[in-house]
Amino acid sequence: MPGPEIIGVSGLRKSYGAVPVLHGVDLHVGRGEIFALLGPNGAGKTTTQEILTGFSSRSAGSVSVLGQDPAGAGPEWRARLGIVPQDMGSFDELSVKEVVAHFASLYPDPFPVDTVIQRTGLGEKANERTGRLSGGQQRRLDIALGIVGRPELVFLDEPTTGLDPEARRVTWELIRELASDGTTVMLTTHYLDEVEALCERVAILLKGKVAALGAPGDIGGRAHGEAVIEFHADGPLRDAQLPALHNAGTPLAAGPDGQVRISTATPAAVLRVLLDWAVQVGSYDLPGLTVTRPTLEDVYLRMIASADAATPAPAPAPGLEYIA
Numbered sequence: 001m002p003g004p005e006i007i008g009v010s011g012l013r014k015s016y017g018a019v020p021v022l023h024g025v026d027l028h029v030g031r032g033e034i035f036a037l038l039g040p041n042g043a044g045k046t047t048t049q050e051i052l053t054g055f056s057s058r059s060a061g062s063v064s065v066l067g068q069d070p071a072g073a074g075p076e077w078r079a080r081l082g083i084v085p086q087d088m089g090s091f092d093e094l095s096v097k098e099v100v101a102h103f104a105s106l107y108p109d110p111f112p113v114d115t116v117i118q119r120t121g122l123g124e125k126a127n128e129r130t131g132r133l134s135g136g137q138q139r140r141l142d143i144a145l146g147i148v149g150r151p152e153l154v155f156l157d158e159p160t161t162g163l164d165p166e167a168r169r170v171t172w173e174l175i176r177e178l179a180s181d182g183t184t185v186m187l188t189t190h191y192l193d194e195v196e197a198l199c200e201r202v203a204i205l206l207k208g209k210v211a212a213l214g215a216p217g218d219i220g221g222r223a224h225g226e227a228v229i230e231f232h233a234d235g236p237l238r239d240a241q242l243p244a245l246h247n248a249g250t251p252l253a254a255g256p257d258g259q260v261r262i263s264t265a266t267p268a269a270v271l272r273v274l275l276d277w278a279v280q281v282g283s284y285d286l287p288g289l290t291v292t293r294p295t296l297e298d299v300y301l302r303m304i305a306s307a308d309a310a311t312p313a314p315a316p317a318p319g320l321e322y323i324a
Ligand SMILES: Nc1ncnc2c1ncn2[C@@H]1O[C@H](COP(=O)(O)OP(=O)(O)OP(=O)(O)O)[C@@H](O)[C@H]1O
Pocket: 016, 021, 039, 040, 041, 042, 043, 044, 045, 046, 047, 048
């Protein structure tokens, strides 16, 4: 956690009637951080956000947001938050500018209305009735309304759903600008590329529990997980005996199509052996060489599969595989 604590959650539990949906969530988010809550449908992301924003009560645990318990916080506290829920509702008869100006009037120190309209990419639609906006433009308006109050902490629930690729990039840039000005951002999303592009840390929520927490590049041991090396044994490599790899359980061999695939925890050491071997047999190249680590999506899907025994793990990629 980089800065002073803005969100502190310990042992958070929530039940709807007799049905528990949050089972002891712990989260700590610092000032200026862009933090993501990731999880499959029904994991409890929206419930967590609703408790943090004071819209829903908790069953147990402690919660502090901007130094106060949301359960008892008043309008002054609320004015320090920006909230972009999944569906903001509509104001069909009013123009974009009128709606943004109305929301701005509810806060003590809002951003200038025109600035917010420009920064959310709605400049050309400022005088359009909101009922005539496209789905993606409506989502941009939702974001404009969530940030116009110059919030210290903004909650974004799936902010880029329905946006085209360019609008997503504009929104990412806006979120980065807010964070660099000291605004803390908590977002829920189903887009793993969004998490990787934007967030300093991510919590993966599975069945109401934090299953993993960390930087997107480290989560689930990604940075040190098995890498896969692949190349094509072409030319002089085709008929040469592949080198022995220390710790290899099985002798290395190319598949019938000449493709070689090696899973290894020590890719640099294996590459060194392979490159020496290639030079020895008269090739200065490993054609089609790729080295890949598990993606955030790989790690995430594996976690979901292991959290739910009924969900089968994704099948490994077809082809030869030797473990070094
Ligand atoms: N008002 C409610 N009454 C009863 N159950 C609810 C209520 N709101 C949510 N739930 C249940 O709580 C669980 C968590 O829901 P929540 O909306 O927090 O999940 P989520 O992670 O935000 O899902 P999604 O990605 O689909 O938005 C789900 O099983 C849901 O059915």
